[in-house]
Amino acid sequence: MPTMAVTTSSPGLTIPSLDVVITTLVSHYLLSFFSIVSLTYVVYQRVFAPLAGVPGPFWASLGKGWLIARAKKGDLHRELIKLHEIHGPLVRIAPKEVSVADLDGIKMIYGAGSHFHKSDWYSVLKGHRTFDPFAEQDPHVHAAQKKLVIRPYAMETLKDLEPYVDSTVYHFISRMREKVTQQVDLGKWFQLFAFDVIGEITFSKRFGFMDTEHDDGSLKSVESTLASAAWLGHVPWVFWTHDYLKPWVGNWLGVTNRTGSLMQRALKEVEERKVRGTDRNDFLEKFFRLQREKPDQVTDVAVISMAAANITAGSDTTAISLRAIIYHLLLHPEYLDLLRQEIDTARRERRLSDPVTMEEAEKMPFLQACIMEGLRIHPSIGGLLPRTVPPGGCVIAGTFIPAGHVVGTSAWVVNRNADIYGPDANTFNPTRWLKGNRHEMQRYFLTFGGASRQCFGKNIAFMEMSKMVPTFLRHFDVELCFPDRPLKEKNFFFVIQEGLIVNLTPRDEVAEGQANGGAEKEMNRY
Ligand code: HEM
Numbered sequence: 001m002p003t004m005a006v007t008t009s010s011p012g013l014t015i016p017s018l019d020v021v022i023t024t025l026v027s028h029y030l031l032s033f034f035s036i037v038s039l040t041y042v043v044y045q046r047v048f049a050p051l052a053g054v055p056g057p058f059w060a061s062l063g064k065g066w067l068i069a070r071a072k073k074g075d076l077h078r079e080l081i082k083l084h085e086i087h088g089p090l091v092r093i094a095p096k097e098v099s100v101a102d103l104d105g106i107k108m109i110y111g112a113g114s115h116f117h118k119s120d121w122y123s124v125l126k127g128h129r130t131f132d133p134f135a136e137q138d139p140h141v142h143a144a145q146k147k148l149v150i151r152p153y154a155m156e157t158l159k160d161l162e163p164y165v166d167s168t169v170y171h172f173i174s175r176m177r178e179k180v181t182q183q184v185d186l187g188k189w190f191q192l193f194a195f196d197v198i199g200e201i202t203f204s205k206r207f208g209f210m211d212t213e214h215d216d217g218s219l220k221s222v223e224s225t226l227a228s229a230a231w232l233g234h235v236p237w238v239f240w241t242h243d244y245l246k247p248w249v250g251n252w253l254g255v256t257n258r259t260g261s262l263m264q265r266a267l268k269e270v271e272e273r274k275v276r277g278t279d280r281n282d283f284l285e286k287f288f289r290l291q292r293e294k295p296d297q298v299t300d301v302a303v304i305s306m307a308a309a310n311i312t313a314g315s316d317t318t319a320i321s322l323r324a325i326i327y328h329l330l331l332h333p334e335y336l337d338l339l340r341q342e343i344d345t346a347r348r349e350r351r352l353s354d355p356v357t358m359e360e361a362e363k364m365p366f367l368q369a370c371i372m373e374g375l376r377i378h379p380s381i382g383g384l385l386p387r388t389v390p391p392g393g394c395v396i397a398g399t400f401i402p403a404g405h406v407v408g409t410s411a412w413v414v415n416r417n418a419d420i421y422g423p424d425a426n427t428f429n430p431t432r433w434l435k436g437n438r439h440e441m442q443r444y445f446l447t448f449g450g451a452s453r454q455c456f457g458k459n460i461a462f463m464e465m466s467k468m469v470p471t472f473l474r475h476f477d478v479e480l481c482f483p484d485r486p487l488k489e490k491n492f493f494f495v496i497q498e499g500l501i502v503n504l505t506p507r508d509e510v511a512e513g514q515a516n517g518g519a520e521k522e523m524n525r526y
Helices: 018-048 065-073 076-087 103-110 119-125 139-149 155-177 186-203 219-232 236-251 254-258 260-277 283-293 300-314 316-331 332-346 358-364 365-377 439-441 458-475 508-517
Strands: 005-008 011-013 090-094 097-102 394-396 399-401 406-408 476-480 488-492 494-498 501-506
Touching: 005 103, 005 260, 005 439, 011 458, 065 076, 065 219, 076 090, 076 097, 090 103, 097 103, 097 236, 103 119, 103 394, 103 406, 119 219, 119 394, 139 283, 139 358, 139 458, 155 186, 155 283, 155 358, 186 260, 186 300, 186 439, 186 458, 219 254, 219 260, 219 300, 219 488, 260 283, 260 300, 260 316, 283 300, 300 439, 316 365, 316 458, 316 494, 332 365, 332 439, 332 458, 358 365, 358 458, 365 458, 458 476
Parallel strands: 097 406
Antiparallel strands: 005 011, 090 097, 394 399, 476 501, 488 494
């Protein structure tokens, strides 16, 4: 029987029963209560909160929903460019988070010795790992870890790694020669190359992706890690709640791959190497040498973690950069011609090896300019590099931002700053690196992060690109199959492109040289 019966006291007049009255009143008051709380919250965020005066999307000022939606859609970098064009140097992107395009502010946040430390966004990447320089938030722990493992990444040790990069570049070229009659997904091949080269320099063992033309799941693993971290980082409590409940609910988050399958791969390689030994001077050997010097501090966990970091931080990032450089050169034949001239002149003058050496590449100013410009126009990392405001707060672009709030800059925004790069900052123009104020341009160049937490692998990445780009272009004429179809891109912290499909034609002189020499021969000097 229904409980909410009504009683009729006289014809035409209906009196509700007591429980109906109570239910109606409660829902009415609850609704009013929530409306008042919500309204108060909106008024607070829009009028009284410390960041109320900072412009930005309406929904961003009220919660993390806007950021999460962008992270899911993968367009945060493009949105930030637009928003800064509209609003100027500061944009509020969450109730307590600001995107900064102000140059003094950027220097303050990322400069050497900065007190702005990595925000909680990174905690989801770190999880329970005890050794992880990339995601470490504590500056003292980070400094100690960096000191222990940075030596193998230094410029002086690059020479040891060069032959490993050479053999992988040569393998790439020989695989491309097999593809000259087909449409080639060059973007995918750069990714296979970038993973194989990391395998070679870290473990003296290519992963074999270029041989099989696909990977063993590692590419997906990195991608799902980043896609998941990109949104979870904005709500770390979701990650930690899931972490707590995992024994009962299972693993639902891709970000845990960073501590899962990739670590397992690194672990396997390290264990195998311990048994097998080696006479090669690759990364693993360099880490083992550090371990022999300080066995208590450079633990097995540290070695495995750094090997895994090479894969996650060094593969996709390099592939993205190679795609960007070649794609933009193909879109701008005038610059491609200039680069070809530089390559061909060096070759005619017998100043060019095959593959091109690091030393030779450094003497090619236009090549270096093209690499810098590709890195500028399409930085691999499109996320915000978020940092927590230190105690005492800070003033950026005349606005006070309290301690504990988050500030950050995407390289996509600052790398397009017209005050630094000129009025054509939005277009690919390598000549700016030859005639512009290079020092000033490099000072704010955020593609490899800020000085306080700069990329460990920058030198290695430059070595790979400096070899691959001229060697590839001396071997092939390259043409976009679909010049009118822009590449698709998705920002999952890394801004990954899709659709770099090309036709390759072998360049005759080189083809002859190679026919005589064989694809896998070491370094032929012409
Ligand atoms: C073109 C290629 C690359 C680009 C654009 C790039 C970019 C970056 C950026 C922007 C950061 C700072 C991230 C942040 O502040 O949150 C970073 C950090 C890092 N990168 Fe790279 N990277 C590249 C290649 C590599 C390679 C090849 C390796 C290793 C072999 C590597 C290892 C690292 C490590 C270990 C860190 C953490 C540094 C720290 O926080 O102290 N990267 N990278």
